[in-house]
Amino acid sequence: MKKIFHYPLVLLFGLFILGFTLADFITPPQEYSELENRYLQQRPALTLRSLLDSSSTGFAQSYETFISDQFVLRDQWIDLKSKSETALLKIENNNIAYGKDGYLFEKYNTLNQERLDRNVGYVQSFAQGLDIPLTVGIAPNSYAILEDKWPVGFQNLDEKAYIQKIYQQLSATSAQTLDLVAPLQAHNQDYIYYRTDHHWTTYGAYLGYSAYVQSLGMEPVDLSTLTAHQVQDFYGTYFSRCKKTNTPADTITYYDIPITSMEFNGKTVNSLYQYEQFDKRDKYAAFLYGNNGVTTIRSNNNLNHVEGETSRVLVIKDSFSNCMVPFLTYQFDEVVVVDLRYLPAGLNELIQTGDFDQVLLLYCFSSFESDTNLSRLLN
């Protein structure tokens, strides 16, 4: 047995494999990864049926997902891979391309045309069945506006052309389309998109908000009349995926916007922001307390308030709108926000009983294209 010390490679390899296997068994599984922003796979139950199931929900595949999700020192391994890619002078990692001035962009070369057509179809049908004025806005992702931040030779889908085409398809319906490309393009030298996250900044959202309320013939609130606060050290979703070293952090800005109440999931709060979330990793989730099925915001901010009347807007949205919605309290007494991903059914009932003056459907392009819940517009 002593002879094995003459073969250190065998010894070390054996120790490496056995050591990590044992460490992996001892380490209790994590429920949730804050870095990856998702629930991790737990140990699957072993039954005869699941064992014979060769699909992704079968035992074998679930177990493999489980051990790689839960592998000991997982975050450090992923860091190491990112560093190694940088050492190979790569300018991307895990589908995130490294642009100029610290901007990160998602590589987005293919889309599911069938699903996109289907989603446009749902919006068309939704518009036809609706007797309230509807505005549809598709916000471009950061790369589509910030062309001067691209790495040399970078190529992605031409989102602007796709958005234009979607708007054309909607022109036959009663829906108004909202041009978000032009106002964002006009400010492409400003801090309108996060560098490390896929969302627009609060300022980008303000530009979108202004375009919307102006299209309704209203005046947007003047930003200089509001008190701004800044949250430093925000590393968003793009960063979580590529984990590029030396990426400068983003700054989140939020404004003091008083409200009477905000209701969601049977809870009532008196603020638009979940302040403690600003101290955590996923700081963007502070806006509107993250994504919830139905959120109702009441305030006394309405600049055009008519005594004895309550004006209402319904916003159907993805997370892009979470930092935009607060501004709408300056035009509407009540803002009702629906996230279809968390509202399986009941949109129609909500619309019929809600007495809305306006409906706004606002998505960013990539989530509009990939969303699988837009059929719920018709439920």
Next chain:
Amino acid sequence: MVFSSIMFLFRFMPVAFLAYYLAPKKLKNFVLLVCSLFFYSWGEPRYVPIMLASILVNYAAGLGIKRFGHNRKVRVTLLVLSIIFTMGMLFFFKYTNFFLSNLGALLGTTFQPLDIALPLGISFYSFQIMSYTIDVYLGKVEAEKNIIDFGAFVVLFPQLIAGPIVKYSDINRELKSRTITLPQVEDGVRLFIMGLGSKVLLANTIGALWTEVEGIGFANLSMPLAWLGILAYTFQIYFDFSGYSLMAIGLGKMLGFEFPQNFNFPYISRSFTEFWRRWHMTLGSWFREYMYIPMGGNRVSKPRMYFNLFVVWAFTGFWHGASWNFVLWGLFFFAFLVLEKAFLKPVLERHHVAAHFYVCLLLPLSWALFAITDFQQLGIFFQQLFSFQGGTDWLYYLRNYGVTFLAAIFFSTPVIKIWYERFICKHAWLKILLIGAVLVLSVAYLVDATYNPFLYFRF
């Protein structure tokens, strides 16, 4: 299960090897058989009966040939039956839908394709089993009496899924008695880690470029990007396949088996004749031994020899996949091998640089035939390869993959081997440091990877 996975490295490997090393000598083959069956059935248990049937049929055929060896008729019948059964399985699972769709096209109708999936590794293990029965028939090897030993030969997990194609005669002595020595295990560990690195660090990373090029759509490529894409695939398929073979050979050594070499720096070849002596060597030798030579080989008239070559290369192509492009790919090599035999060989031998250019330019084209199954897409891709239209798209990819390409080129040449033998292997700690780095980085990439497609699942 594939070797390049957390599941294999940190679950299967520690358990299987501990059980194997601790088992008494008599039980080692049994432990191997059980472990290999678990390895094979993991995630896809429904194909196990098909493989067990092949084992039983060929085991019985071998015994029958031995028992009734004096009767030629019986002997031939048993051989033919076992070939029909084994190749029939391969044919049924791999080619039925291909022939149905072609027959349909021929008759102007469409047949509903059957809902059959390819059993893992069937192309490899069918060939391995056939080598046994044919060799028993030819009297080259003794029939195996012990079903456990025979079963262990067929399902031996290192070479089960993607080769090398180990003939029974390669390891029959080791199956009966083998000594596992530490130098051999150390060699095995080293080869396994190098194979793992080849697959995970080189093949997967450079393969990502080809996947992207496919995603962008061939019609949208600039000429430089089309070439970068197919070069990436050229390296991907080499490092993927040879890496997998290397892992298999390494695991074999760790178990006490010596498997035949499967790749010998094929990309430094100066002719396609040489290429096929360096690429997937066990497949080439299988076809030579069990097809080309029985057909008469080159001891026949010239036209007949060319016909033999044509058949062998059409089948070689077809073995790689049930689609016409693979046949075309095989015939591509047939054409160049014939040209080389006819007049090109002396020319290539005189002009070394030109010979390298000839191989390096044409090989990527052959891999395009291999990679793109759809003929319309194939046409578009070839147009882009010679469109003489620039663009800027390739700048991004060249910058991103530049170092990876350089590494791939470097590791395709024997320089790495020479350096290793000259400078590295004498310094024990340097060796451990480098090999350890490959292992640690491979694990990092595996943990990170959602991207770990295994190219050879189609076989």
